[in-house]
Amino acid sequence: MSSAAGDAMRRLGNAIATTEPQSADQIWEIVQLARHQDRPYPLDYIPRLLSDFEELRGDRLYRDDPAIVAGIGRYHDTPVVVIGQQKGRDTQERTHRNFGMPGPEGYRKAMRVMALAEKIGAPVVTLIDTPGAFPGADAEQRGQGGAIATSIRTMLRLNVPTVSIVIGEGSSGGAIALGVADRVMMLQNSTYSVISPEGGSAILWRDAAKSKLAAAAFQPTAANCYRWGVVDAVVPEPDGGAHRDHDAAAKLLDRYLQRAINELRDVPGQERRRQRNARFRRIGSYRELALADTSAVVSGRSEHSG
Amino acid sequence: MRRATVTIDRLRRRGDGRKKRPIPADDSSCPTCGSHFSADEMRRNLHVCTSCGHHFRVSGKERIDQLAGFESWTELWPELRAADPLQFTDLEPYTKRVEKAEDKGLSEALVAGELSIGRQPCIAAAMDFGFLGGSMGSVVGEKLLRACDRAAERRVPLIVVSASGGARMQEGVLALMQMSKSVVGFEALHEAAVPVMSVLAHPTTGGVWASFAALGDVTYAEPGALISFSGPRVIEQTTREKLAPDFGLAETQLRNGQIDDVVDRRELNERLERVMRILSRESSPEPPLAMQWAQQGASRAQRAARALPRVSRRIMDRLRRDEEAE
Numbered sequence: 001m002s003s004a005a006g007d008a009m010r011r012l013g014n015a016i017a018t019t020e021p022q023s024a025d026q027i028w029e030i031v032q033l034a035r036h037q038d039r040p041y042p043l044d045y046i047p048r049l050l051s052d053f054e055e056l057r058g059d060r061l062y063r064d065d066p067a068i069v070a071g072i073g074r075y076h077d078t079p080v081v082v083i084g085q086q087k088g089r090d091t092q093e094r095t096h097r098n099f100g101m102p103g104p105e106g107y108r109k110a111m112r113v114m115a116l117a118e119k120i121g122a123p124v125v126t127l128i129d130t131p132g133a134f135p136g137a138d139a140e141q142r143g144q145g146g147a148i149a150t151s152i153r154t155m156l157r158l159n160v161p162t163v164s165i166v167i168g169e170g171s172s173g174g175a176i177a178l179g180v181a182d183r184v185m186m187l188q189n190s191t192y193s194v195i196s197p198e199g200g201s202a203i204l205w206r207d208a209a210k211s212k213l214a215a216a217a218f219q220p221t222a223a224n225c226y227r228w229g230v231v232d233a234v235v236p237e238p239d240g241g242a243h244r245d246h247d248a249a250a251k252l253l254d255r256y257l258q259r260a261i262n263e264l265r266d267v268p269g270q271e272r273r274r275q276r277n278a279r280f281r282r283i284g285s286y287r288e289l290a291l292a293d294t295s296a297v298v299s300g301r302s303e304h305s306g
Numbered sequence: 307m308r309r310a311t312v313t314i315d316r317l318r319r320r321g322d323g324r325k326k327r328p329i330p331a332d333d334s335s336c337p338t339c340g341s342h343f344s345a346d347e348m349r350r351n352l353h354v355c356t357s358c359g360h361h362f363r364v365s366g367k368e369r370i371d372q373l374a375g376f377e378s379w380t381e382l383w384p385e386l387r388a389a390d391p392l393q394f395t396d397l398e399p400y401t402k403r404v405e406k407a408e409d410k411g412l413s414e415a416l417v418a419g420e421l422s423i424g425r426q427p428c429i430a431a432a433m434d435f436g437f438l439g440g441s442m443g444s445v446v447g448e449k450l451l452r453a454c455d456r457a458a459e460r461r462v463p464l465i466v467v468s469a470s471g472g473a474r475m476q477e478g479v480l481a482l483m484q485m486s487k488s489v490v491g492f493e494a495l496h497e498a499a500v501p502v503m504s505v506l507a508h509p510t511t512g513g514v515w516a517s518f519a520a521l522g523d524v525t526y527a528e529p530g531a532l533i534s535f536s537g538p539r540v541i542e543q544t545t546r547e548k549l550a551p552d553f554g555l556a557e558t559q560l561r562n563g564q565i566d567d568v569v570d571r572r573e574l575n576e577r578l579e580r581v582m583r584i585l586s587r588e589s590s591p592e593p594p595l596a597m598q599w600a601q602q603g604a605s606r607a608q609r610a611a612r613a614l615p616r617v618s619r620r621i622m623d624r625l626r627r628d629e630e631a632e
Contacts (some may be wrong), residue, residue, distance in 0.1 A: 020336040135544045140554060141562050145515035145535040152489045152517060173473075173485060173516040173535065180486045187612045194513075199540070202395035204475055217394055218478045228391065230479050244598030268537075280490045281451060283483040284444035285391035 002156075022223065025218035031215045034169045040250070042069050042127040045167070048250035049257070050075050050082070056075040056113055057210065058105075062142065065106035066133070068097045069115040072122070076258060081117035082177060083110045084127030085166070101134035104147035105133030107177050111154045113293035121282040123161040123261050131196050133174030138145060148177040155180035156277060159269035164201045165235065166222075167242075171196040182276050184230065185261040186222035187253070188237040192230065193220035229283060233260075336360050352571050361508065361528050361571055366417030366434035369467050370504075370544040372429050373575060379421035382429075383452055384413045392478045400476040407437045415470070416440075416446040418453045420489050423465075426582040429457040432467040433507075433514070441474035443512055447484030450518065454491030458498035461583050466498050468519040471537075472512015487518035501585045504564065504579055506533050506556065524581050526569040527556035533564065560583045 022030075029283060033039070046053050058064040070083040085102060088094030110126075117124045133144055155178070162181035170179065170192040186192055188260035194200075201207060201214035222234040235256045242249035264272060314628065335342045339358040351384025352372050353362040362370065370379055387404075392402040416436040419430050431453045433440045450466070457464040473481040495502050506515075508531035516535050519525075527533055534554035535543075542549055552558045556568045569577050595599070 002411040008531060034557050066400065133535065135541045136539055137545070137547065137549055137553060140534045140536065140541070143520075143562070143564055145533075146564060148516035148535070149520040150516070153493070153521060156486070156493055156549070172482070173513050176482050176485050177516075180489075184371050192482075193479050194475055194477070200475055207399075214396075217396060218475075219392055220479060225479055228480055230483055277490050277493060280483065280486045283390045283480065283487060285477070285480055286444040286448055287387045287389045289385040289387055 016249055017296075020156060022219070022221055024212065027219060027221055028212050028245055030160050030221050031191055032190050032193045033241045033243070035036070035073075037089060038241045039168055040246045041089075041129060042082065042086050042167070043082055045084075045127060045250050045253065046071075046073065048247060049254055050080070051077070053082070056116075057109070059108035060172060061105070061108060063105050065098075065099055065103050065109060067102040067104035069114065070109055072113075072116065075123075075125075077120040077193060079120060080261075081113055081122050081124045082127065083113060083124065085174075085178070086129040087129060087168070100130045102130065102174060102177075103134045103136065103139040104142045104144050107147040107151040109274060111151055111233060114154055117160050118158055121160055123159060123163065123264070125257065125261075126162070126181065128162045128166045128170045128175050128178055128185075128192075129168035129190075130171060130174045131169055132172035132199070133177070138148075142292050144211070148173045151177040152180050156280075157273070160275055161261055161264035161267075161272060162276070163257060163258070163264070166190045166192045167230070167253075169196070171199070180276070180280065182264050182272055182279070182285055183232050184236050185233045185256055186231045187235050187242060187249075188226055188283060189241050190222055191215075191220035192222075192225050193218045228285070258263055311540070331411040332439060334362065336362075338545070354571050359529065359570070361530060361567055362490055363435055363469070364432075364507070364571075365422045366415075366432040366438055366467075369432035370417060370419045370421060370570070371429050373423050373465065373467075374419075374421040374576070375424070375434075375575065377422070379419045379430075382418040382420060383449050386418075386449055387413060388416065388443055388445050388477075390476075391444075391480055392476070394476040394478070396476070401566065403476070410572060412437045412480075413451070414445045415441055415448050415474075418449050420456070423582065424579040426459075426586070428458070428462070428463045428465055428577050428582060429453050430467070433469045435469040435471075435507075435509075438474060438476075440514075441469075441472060441476075441481070442470060442484050442517075443474035443477040443481050443489070444484060446474075447487040450488050451494075452618050454494045454502075457502075458494045458500050461498065461500055463585070464495060465505065465578060466502065466503045466518060466522070467507055468510040468514050469507040470510060470512070470514040470519075472516075482513065485513045488518035489521065492518055501582070503581060504571075505574065505578075508532055511535065511537055515568075520564075523585075525565045526567050526574070526577065527559065527565045528571055529568050531556045533559045581613060602624035 052071035053071055055071040067085055071084045072081055074108055085100040086097050087100035095128045114124055164181035165180045166186040168190055172195050197211035197215040198217060200224040201210035225231045226234050233256060234254055236243040238248040314362055320365040333344050334353040338360040341357045353501050354362050371525055390400050412434055416431055416433050431450055501523045504525045506519060509518050509535050515533060532554050538549050538553055559565050560568050
């Protein structure tokens with residue numbers, strides 16, 4: 001799968017990614033940009049990317065979760081399914097959207113719409129922007145953990161092309177639930193991490209005020225994620241950030257998205273699925289000690305003195 | 307000095323004015339009822355309090371010892387060790403935290419092994435809360451993936467025992483990716499049609515509960531285990547609601563429909579073995595039930611036939627005696 005377009009994409013991503021290591025201040029600036037209140041959300045990108053869009057609502061089990069928007073649309077005159085976390089812009093909408101923190105119903109809605117994509121052979125595009133899945137007693141009662149786990153599994157099993165783009169803030173399991181795609185990309189000023197800087201500082205530093213320090217430690221920027229092989233490409237943003245010019249941001253994203261989908265369309269479904277699984281098999285960083293005869297370390301009765 | 311039973315120990319403690327006996331370093335007291343056990347007793351009791359049923363924490367190796375019924379088993383991939391891709395430092399450098407945990411004799415937060423539970427061969431992967439809170443980093447993800455592949459290749463079931471605070475924050479986004487990696491492993495089992503049992507020990511939270519731990523074909527939890535995606539403290543801080551005291555506990559999650567059953571550790575092996583036996587594709591060494599009944603009937607008839615000469619002799623004797631009496 002080394003088409004010219006793919007190589008070009010990788011080179012461009014590389015150009016952004018191989019800049020010098022980022023300072024704590026630079027990282028913190030990116031964290032701020034990723035969460036800028038004027039930053040485009042899925043409902044800002046969708047009308048700019050798709051020629052037609054119909055939103056689909058509800059998980060058919062319990063309720064509709066407005067923290068996730070999902071729907072069908074025409075993208076360069078072919079059907080696609082788009083799913084993304086939607087934060088609100090003003091106070092009222094933020095409350096309505098639960099600050100982009102989905103509950104289990106959000107992920108179940110996403111899976112339901114993915115099933116439609118599979119049925120008609122439409123690519124699935126996910127736009128990730130969440131501080132994390134919602135921490136609530138009711139969400140737990142209805143299976144928040146299981147919903148995220150099943151969403152990951154559903155994405156691994158799709159035979160259609162899948163592309164995930166982190167457009168703002170991608171934090172915790174709430175983000176990866178929608179991020180298990182053939183191609184994963186990040187916008188230049190977006191972040192992707194195991195937890196939000198605030199959450200991390202509260203847990204690791206036992207002090208919620210150390211979030212800048214936490215951000216510098218997590219290094220959640222696109223450049224780093226590219227370096228670690230977590231994302232395949234870094235999508236450039238207009239000067240000053242995507243919030244300055246939604247149209248230009250959408251245009252840049254469109255170029256990357258179209259290339260990725262075209263590249264993926266050429267691969268047969270089964271093979272695409274295999275490659276997707278293989279992609280996520282590879283991610284990780286560990287050491288392998290040279291132990292003598294490691295396969296014969298036996299425990300058990302010999303140690304039992306009782 | 308060894309205490310014979312728990313009861314004696316409790317009687318001793320009742321004397322108020324008496325000086326407290328120092329507890330040896332390898333002994334433990336039950337946090338629920340105060341019963342006191344030596345290390346040997348703990349091991350024999352599967353780290354369950356014999357007087358109140360409190361389930362103590364179990365290390366990964368000890369867990370597999372228990373599953374194997376203290377028979378020998380082979381540890382898999384102990385050579386995989388944590389790296390420090392982010393050169394991460396919070397209150398302490400990550401490498402130092404890892405060293406400290408390794409000094410306790412632990413290799414990582416997950417131990418994998420090849421063993422048999424009763425008659426059923428299987429692969430087991432048990433998490434170790436003592437190693438950085440059982441957090442899932444790259445090693446846990448890789449070992450789990452290999453365990454899945456091994457189980458798929460051998461066509462034996464996989465048993466995963468979770469005890470984890472979630473993804474390992476010190477590995478940043480790479481730890482988050484282990485959630486998807488672990489599910490990729492489970493997909494290999496799905497394709498090989500090999501069953502996987504998920505056992506949730508205290509606690510199973512965060513990214514572990516939101517990935518493989520929730521995807522068992524059969525899912526059991528230990529009594530009192532906390533099972534939730536978000537921790538109770540985070541939920542209380544975010545939603546400002548006071549949580550019920552039984553929030554997220556195994557018993558609650560059973561009612562919520564999130565697990566199949568709450569299983570006492572002392573019954574775990576039996577339950578797992580039964581599930582494996584039921585799902586096994588191979589016919590069991592015992593003949594089918596109908597044949598067992600037929601065999602039982604036949605042997606009863608044989609016993610009766612063998613007994614017949616004796617019985618008839620007795621009858622004849624009695625008849626003769628009766629005749630003589632007349």
